[in-house]
Amino acid sequence: MIIEKQDPYCKSCSSYSHIRKNWLGSIVFPFSALLQQSEFSDQTDVFKRAQIFKKSCQAMFPNRRVTATVFNGEGIQILVTRYIKALNPPQQLLDIFLHDSNATLDLIARFVSLIPVVPDVLDENDGFDIWMTSERCISLAIGNKEEHAILLCNFFLYFGKKALVVLGTSMLEGQVAYVLTQETDEYLLWNPLTGQCHKQFDPFCPLQSVDCLFDDGNVWFNIQQNNTPMAVHFDYSKESFWKQLLPKDFQGANAQSIQPEEIIYCDTNKSMIEDLKNRIERTLKCKMMEWRPKQPTRWNRQCTYILQKILPKLELGTGSFVLSEEEGEFERLLQFYWVTGFPIQMPYTDVQSIIDAVYQTGIHSSEFPQTEFALAVYIHPYPNNVLSVWVYLASLARHE
Numbered sequence: 001m002i003i004e005k006q007d008p009y010c011k012s013c014s015s016y017s018h019i020r021k022n023w024l025g026s027i028v029f030p031f032s033a034l035l036q037q038s039e040f041s042d043q044t045d046v047f048k049r050a051q052i053f054k055k056s057c058q059a060m061f062p063n064r065r066v067t068a069t070v071f072n073g074e075g076i077q078i079l080v081t082r083y084i085k086a087l088n089p090p091q092q093l094l095d096i097f098l099h100d101s102n103a104t105l106d107l108i109a110r111f112v113s114l115i116p117v118v119p120d121v122l123d124e125n126d127g128f129d130i131w132m133t134s135e136r137c138i139s140l141a142i143g144n145k146e147e148h149a150i151l152l153c154n155f156f157l158y159f160g161k162k163a164l165v166v167l168g169t170s171m172l173e174g175q176v177a178y179v180l181t182q183e184t185d186e187y188l189l190w191n192p193l194t195g196q197c198h199k200q201f202d203p204f205c206p207l208q209s210v211d212c213l214f215d216d217g218n219v220w221f222n223i224q225q226n227n228t229p230m231a232v233h234f235d236y237s238k239e240s241f242w243k244q245l246l247p248k249d250f251q252g253a254n255a256q257s258i259q260p261e262e263i264i265y266c267d268t269n270k271s272m273i274e275d276l277k278n279r280i281e282r283t284l285k286c287k288m289m290e291w292r293p294k295q296p297t298r299w300n301r302q303c304t305y306i307l308q309k310i311l312p313k314l315e316l317g318t319g320s321f322v323l324s325e326e327e328g329e330f331e332r333l334l335q336f337y338w339v340t341g342f343p344i345q346m347p348y349t350d351v352q353s354i355i356d357a358v359y360q361t362g363i364h365s366s367e368f369p370q371t372e373f374a375l376a377v378y379i380h381p382y383p384n385n386v387l388s389v390w391v392y393l394a395s396l397a398r399h400e
Contacts, residue, residue, distance in 0.1 A: 046246075046255075047069060049250075050068040050069045050219075053066075053068055053219070053243075057221040057223075057243060061222075061223070064209065064211040064221070064222065065167045065169070065175060065211040065212055066167075066211065066212050066219075067129065067212060067214075068080060068219045070129040070130065070131045071129065072130070072131065072133070072258060073132055073136060078258065079219075080131075080219060081214055081218065081219065081255070082216075082259075083131060083134075083150045083257070083258065083259065084150065084153060084157070084165070084257070085154055085257040085259040086157035086158045087151075087154040087260075087262065088262050089111070089158065090111070090382065090384075092265075092382070092383055093111055093382075104159075105156070105159065105161075106197070107316075108152070108155050108156075109152060109196075110195040112148055112151050112192050112195065113148075113193055113195035114195075114382060114387070114388050115138075115141055115142065115143055115148065115347065115386055116141065116348075117142075117145065117193060118142050118143065118144055119144070129146070131144070131146055131147055132147055134147070134151045134259055134263065135260050135263050138151070138263055138384050139384065141386050145173075145176055145177045146165070146177045148192035148193055149166070149177035149192045152179045152190060153165050153215075156179065156181060161181050162181060162182040163181050163215070164179070164180045164213045164215045165177055165178075165214055165215070166179065166180045166207075166210055166212070167211050167214075168209045168210045168211045168227075169207075169208050170206045170208055171208050173206070176206075177192070178190060182234070186200060187200040187234050188200070189202075191206065200229055201230050205229055208228065209228065209229075210222055210228075210229055210232045211227060213242070216257065217246075218244050218245055218246050219246070220236040220244050220245070221243045221244075221245075222242060223240075223241065223243050265383040265384055266384055267383060268381040268384070268386075268387070273379050273381050273387070276379060276387075277379050279351065280351060280377050280379075280389070281375065283351055283355065284354070284355065284358060284377070284393075285299075287355055287359070288364050288373065291364045291365070292364055295371070298371070299372065299373055300337075300373065300374045300396050302333065303333055303337075303394060304374040304376055306333065307374055307375075307394065308376045308378070310392070311377075311392055312378055312380070314345070315380040315388055315390065333396075337397060337398055337399065338397045338398075338399065339395070340366075340394065340395045341374070341395060342392070343390055343392045344390070344392070345388065345389070345390050346389055347389070348388070358391055363393050363394070364393075366395045368397050370397065371395050371396065371397050372395070372396045373395055373396070374392070374394045374396065375392070376390075376391070377389070377390065377391050377392075378390040
């Protein structure tokens, strides 16, 4: 403010003024207020439409999931469609099955499933979902359910497949996100957390409801009375089956994707993998002795050697890759022992998670005094420190 003063000792002198700065307070403009300005008119129209769309959908089917907008890593509200864009998988994975596209897709799905899952911190129904880009998900080697589905969908788009993200529910996992691909004569549902693919009419598919679809151009809400996967008509062009967020002629529908042009991958340090494997083995052997304080813990080297050769072959197969050599050695072992055990496979998050998984098998709890044990650990490295951990723990009891 401006303050005028006059010299009290010189009444004929003219007054002078100076500027004084006083702190009176502050005002904060929320981002939603800025969006109402003219330069954000297109986005405002989209968000208003999204809000109306969500309320309308929830009024029809209150128990179905509908998500049209989320917040990105910078706290800015955007359409979910801007997360969908064809992105390159690691070249290392593309080079393994050069002449088998289906095997490559399965491997890509497996890679995504090996990225650890972070649980949603906020209430899933509070409307404040925060999603990372696929590049960020890869660089941190962690992501939530929706980020896994988006990453897998973007990888499939790279192969030229028709792919969308499905929001729904599962009996086993609650709210889930799957990927829907349209094949020549059928639809496939991919679980990005397990890497498993299910045909639409597969009765063993864990997906319980299909509530919402989105791709890079639109969001569709399922308005069919029966929303189980086997009953759903996935032709989202039919307005009697699906309610769409944006009309075809809506301006601003093709907003620029927030995904990068491509993802740059880094190699995983192999010496680090070897050190980690040895640490897991030592830790599990120590834990086995802790869990068996009243019985001795003996290790069977022959069985351990067989398991060590089997585990690497399980990573890129389903057991059919195990050669007859190992099968023959196992059969000879079974002539002398009752063998109980099975392999455990899991994404690597920390050593404690592996300890917990092994403990829950209960294999250590054998009370036969002459029981022997075999333990093998294998870690298969993927780019960006995404690791597949295999642990095979077996107990061996001699035939009487």
